[in-house]
Every structure is written in structure tokens, then in C-alpha cells.
Amino acid sequence: xxxxxxxxxxxxxxxxxxGVGYIEGGWPGAIPKDTEFFARAAKELDLRHARxxxxxxxxxxxxxxxxxxxxxxxxxxxxxxxTLVAKSDIxxxxxxxxxxxxxxxRMIGDTVRHLVGLGREVIVDVEHFFxxxxxxxxxxxxxxxxxxxxxxxxxxLCDTNGGMLPDWVAAVVGEVRAATTGRLGMHAHNDSGCxxxxxxxxxxxxxxxxxxxxxxxxxxTGNADLVTCVANLELKLDRxxxxxxxxxxxSRISHAISEITNISPYGRQPYVGASAFAxxxxxxxxxxxxxxxxxxxxxxxxxxxxxxxxxxxxxxxxSVELKGRELGFDLTGQGELLGRVTQRVKDAxxxxxxxxxxxxxxxxxxxxxxxxxxxxxxxxxxxxxxxEHRPGGANPTDAEASVKLRTGRGRVxxxxxxxxxxxxxxxxxxxxxVGTYPEIEEFALTDYKVRILDSQQGTDAIIRVLIExxxxxxxxxxxxxxxxxxxxxxxxxxxxxxxxxxxxxxEPR
Numbered sequence: 001x002x003x004x005x006x007x008x009x010x011x012x013x014x015x016x017x018x019g020v021g022y023i024e025g026g027w028p029g030a031i032p033k034d035t036e037f038f039a040r041a042a043k044e045l046d047l048r049h050a051r052x053x054x055x056x057x058x059x060x061x062x063x064x065x066x067x068x069x070x071x072x073x074x075x076x077x078x079x080x081x082x083t084l085v086a087k088s089d090i091x092x093x094x095x096x097x098x099x100x101x102x103x104x105x106r107m108i109g110d111t112v113r114h115l116v117g118l119g120r121e122v123i124v125d126v127e128h129f130f131x132x133x134x135x136x137x138x139x140x141x142x143x144x145x146x147x148x149x150x151x152x153x154x155x156x157l158c159d160t161n162g163g164m165l166p167d168w169v170a171a172v173v174g175e176v177r178a179a180t181t182g183r184l185g186m187h188a189h190n191d192s193g194c195x196x197x198x199x200x201x202x203x204x205x206x207x208x209x210x211x212x213x214x215x216x217x218x219x220x221t222g223n224a225d226l227v228t229c230v231a232n233l234e235l236k237l238d239r240x241x242x243x244x245x246x247x248x249x250x251s252r253i254s255h256a257i258s259e260i261t262n263i264s265p266y267g268r269q270p271y272v273g274a275s276a277f278a279x280x281x282x283x284x285x286x287x288x289x290x291x292x293x294x295x296x297x298x299x300x301x302x303x304x305x306x307x308x309x310x311x312x313x314x315x316x317x318x319s320v321e322l323k324g325r326e327l328g329f330d331l332t333g334q335g336e337l338l339g340r341v342t343q344r345v346k347d348a349x350x351x352x353x354x355x356x357x358x359x360x361x362x363x364x365x366x367x368x369x370x371x372x373x374x375x376x377x378x379x380x381x382x383x384x385x386x387x388e389h390r391p392g393g394a395n396p397t398d399a400e401a402s403v404k405l406r407t408g409r410g411r412v413x414x415x416x417x418x419x420x421x422x423x424x425x426x427x428x429x430x431x432x433x434v435g436t437y438p439e440i441e442e443f444a445l446t447d448y449k450v451r452i453l454d455s456q457q458g459t460d461a462i463i464r465v466l467i468e469x470x471x472x473x474x475x476x477x478x479x480x481x482x483x484x485x486x487x488x489x490x491x492x493x494x495x496x497x498x499x500x501x502x503x504x505x506x507e508p509r
Contacts, residue, residue, distance in 0.1 A: 001262075011260055013045065016045075019049045019241075019244055019247075022052075022081060023047075028073050028079075029056065029073020030070065035077070049242075049244070051080050052081065054079035057070060061097060061103050065115075068111075080121060082120045082121070083156075084123070085127050086125065088133075089128040092128055101139060112124060112151055124147040124154070129143075130169065131163070133176075141180075144157075148182040160187075162191025164192065169205070177206035185207060186207045188212070188223065190218070190224065191221050193221075195224035198224070200237075211223075214254055216228075227272055231270070231298075231302075234247055235298050247303055248302065251305045254269070264447070277305055277308060278307075278308040278356070279307070319342075320338050323362065341366055352462050376508060377437065378433065385401040385421040385486055387400075398417065401418070403431075405433075407433070407509060408509045409436050422486060429497065437506060439506055450485060465481075465489045476496065478492045478496045
């Protein structure tokens with residue numbers, strides 16, 4: 001990801017709202033954007049929980065910290081906390097830094113003392129600590145002690161390569177804890193898939209400072225997911241971490257940060273993912289109707305999430321009844337209706353539809369079964385698209401679509417253009433409707449997925465299209481299936497318009 005300064009300021013405000021203790025804002029002096037971040041943060045951020053930390057390294061070999069340009073930039077950032085990265089693996093000291101073991105210890109001690117003397121709280125990240133400890137435990141420990149002896153508030157043990165396993169982490173941290181008295185921290189990468197587990201193991205062995213990133217962002221396979229770590233610490237281990245009910249805002253903040261980074265939220269992310277408390281099988285649904293806790297490890301409200309019922313070919317009447325309740329329909333005792341809806345869902349899924357990823361389309365199906373027709377904002381008379389190819393032109397390929405439909409105000413014909421037939425069709429549909437329903441100007445197509453359902457049929461395959469649409473308040477997903485992409489897209493597009501108008505309180509005109 002590549003974040004602007006404005007992006008970083010917005011994320012910092014959200015992290016503070018979550019309730020974290022420290023926000024590491026970047027490397028001032030080395031990265032111009034990070035220098036600007038700290039300058040603006042001092043004026044624009046009003047932090048209630050967190051303290052800003054500037055990240056950098058110890059002074060260079062042979063240098064005086066007071067004269068080292070990079071250390072001076074850390075001071076100039078005016079951040080109240082400085083996080084220093086220091087080598088603790090003797091192999092890195094000799095081969096990467098190209099200096100001696102004693103000089104590296106001098107660099108750690110002198111840099112920490114210099115910054116503490118200027119009134120900064122200093123956190124030292126001992127890089128590649130676990131690998132270094134397993135190779136030469138005596139030297140790795142000397143690096144930790146050098147930082148503590150110089151006044152570091154916290155020394156963070158880093159699994160920089162991300163290859164450790166929980167039992168290994170617990171054993172090493174336990175030995176370091178027994179050999180030192182200062183506050184220890186843990187910095188875990190996820191290369192072995194154990195970043196969260198390694199973090200919890202470290203806490204169990206005596207660590208009191210945890211580093212991570214919201215949503216697990218980070219180099220290679222990422223860092224420990226901060227939200228998952230905190231949720232496990234607070235909800236499973238009864239350790240107070242955030243306070244002020246910050247964890248109840250975790251889902252909202254996680255998704256807000258996803259929007260800023262422009263990385264789609266991962267539906268299966270623990271605790272805050274859209275599927276974290278989603279239930280599908282009919283057997284589960286029957287039990288959930290009696291007691292939701294039977295199939296949930298926590299109350300989703302604790303992390304600001306919600307239980308969701310997914311309706312699919314596995315659905316029974318209980319699934320449909322619970323999903324209806326979630327959507328605001330009381331279907332209790334309506335056995336005939338539940339049976340019709342359940343059978344219709346099974347038939348539709350057999351034909352290629354999927355409703356567990358398209359709640360809006362399922363709601364329209366349910367409404368159609370309840371009242372016999374569903375909401376009718378417009379009647380489609382016809383539509384068509386074509387693509388014209390003109391070699392050598394500035395835009396060699398143009399797509400155009402026309403739509404004919406009727407609203408309460410009469411017959412409407414509209415033409416649209418786009419960079420493909422689906423885009424042109426979307427444009428034409430909007431042009432046809434906006435005169436009657438200006439509310440659709442707020443609707444934006446935010447995601448578009450195409451799935452070939454029977455690939456062995458080649459170009460004659462059945463196509464499924466999933467569309468996500470949003471307005472200023474909410475987002476919703478619709479599905480369409482057809483013998484080609486355009487037909488499937490048209491169904492999903494029209495469903496998206498109908499659902500959006502319905503939930504914006506618009507009456508058919």
C-alpha cells in the first residue's frame with residue numbers, strides 16, 4: 001500500500017479511537033512523507049489515548065548520536081516517543097552493519113541515553129531477536145540489557161523473519177524474562193501463519209507490550225493483526241487492554257481503515273470479518289433459533305460485529321426464518337411461505353445463483369414471495385448493447401447501450417456509453433431512471449465479480465455476476481445469472497437499483 005499523509009492522519013485518528021497506547025507514525029528524516037506527517041500531526045491530531053512514536057535506527061557505527069543526522073531527525077519530529085530498531089543477531093551485526101559486537105552495543109546504549117536525556121520515552125525493537133537468540137543467546141541478551149541499562153522503557157523482541165512457532169516463542173521469552181527486569185514487548189510477523197499465536201504466547205510468557213497492525217497489514221505475509229490480538233487478550237484471557245469499550249468499535253474501525261487503504265475487507269477475518277459470525281447450514285440455524293451462543297464463540301456485539309444468516313442450497317426453513325427476522329420480517333408460523341421460499345432458494349442455487357453473498361437479492365426474492373410481486377419502481381420494456389471497433393482511432397472500441405422502460409411518469413428511452421457493454425448498460429439504466437428517481441445519483445458501483453459456472457462449456461458457459469453497490473449510508477450486494485456476462489449483469493444491476501431505492505425510503509413514482 002502507498003498511503004498519503006492525509007491517509008496516515010486519518011488512520012492515526014481511528015487507531016486512537018480504538019484505544020491503542022502508541023501509534024508509530026513512520027521514519028522522519030528518511031522518508032519525506034513521514035517528516036511531513038509528524039509536522040502535521042502536532043497541529044492536527046488531538047489524541048486522547050495514544051502517544052505518537054517516531055521510528056528510526058540507532059546511530060551509525062562510529063557516530064555520536066548527537067551528531068547523527070538520522071537521530072537528529074527523530075528529535076526534530078517532536079514525537080514524545082522514539083522507537084529505535086537495533087541489531088541483536090551477531091550475524092547481522094557483522095555482515096549487514098559491518099561492525100563489531102562491542103560497537104553495536106555502544107550504538108544501542110549511546111543512542112538510547114541521548115534520547116532519554118532529551119526527555120523522550122524510548123522503545124527499542126531488537127531486530128531478528130529470536131533468530132539471533134537461537135544462534136547466540138548470550139549476545140542477544142547483551143543487546144537487550146544494553147538498551148535497558150541506558151534507560152529504554154521497553155525492549156521489543158522481534159520475530160523479523162516471521163518463522164517462529166508459539167512454543168518456541170514462549171520458551172525464549174521465558175528465558176529473557178528470567179534474565180531481565182524491564183518491560184518486554186513482542187513484534188511478530190506472519191510468515192509461519194503464527195503471528196497472533198506467537199504474540200499471545202509471548203504475553204503468556206511475560207511480555208506486556210504488543211506491536212501489530214490493524215487488519216494484519218505488513219510486508220510479505222503481514223504483521224500480527226492487532227484487532228485479533230486485542231480481542232483474544234480481552235475476551236479470552238480477561239486482560240484489560242484498550243479500555244473505554246474500544247473493542248466494541250473494532251469492526252467499524254477495521255472496515256474504515258480498509259476503505260482508506262483501498263484494500264477490500266477480508267470477509268473471513270477473525271472477529272471483525274463479515275463471515276466471522278455467519279451461519280449457513282440448516283442444522284446450525286435450527287439450534288441458533290433456540291440459542292445463538294450454541295454456535296458462536298463470543299457475542300459479536302463485543303467487537304461491534306453482527307450475527308448473519310446465510311441463505312443457500314443448504315438452507316432449511318429455520319435458516320429462512322432467521323434471515324427474514326434479520327431483514328425485518330416476522331415469518332413465525334408461516335410454514336407454507338417458508339417452504340416456498342426455501343424451495344425457490346434451492347432451485348435458484350442449483351441454477352447458479354448464490355444468496356450467501358447477495359443479501360439484497362435474497363430480500364427481493366423474499367418480498368416477491370410475501371406479496372406476490374415485490375417492489376416495482378419501474379417496468380423494463382427492452383434493452384440492448386453493442387460494441388463498435390474502429391481500428392486506428394483515438395478510442396478504437398466504443399460501447400453503447402439503450403434502455404426502454406416505464407415508470408409512473410411514463411415511457412422512458414435512454415442511451416448510455418461506456419468502456420464496455422456492461423458499463424454502457426449501467427450508464428443507460430441510470431440515465432433512464434434519474435429523472436424519476438434522482439436518489440440514484442448517490443448510488444455507486446463499488447465491486448464487480450464475474451464467475452464462470454460451467455467452464456467446460458467454454459464460451460457457452462453460464463455466468464454469475466455479483467455486484468456491490470453503495471450510497472452515503474450503506475452498501476449492498478446483488479446477484480445475476482445468465483448465458484452471458486451482459487444478461488447476468490443486467491439482472492444484478494436492476495436488483496441493485498430496486499433495493500437501493502427501497503432502503504432509501506423512496507416510494508414508486
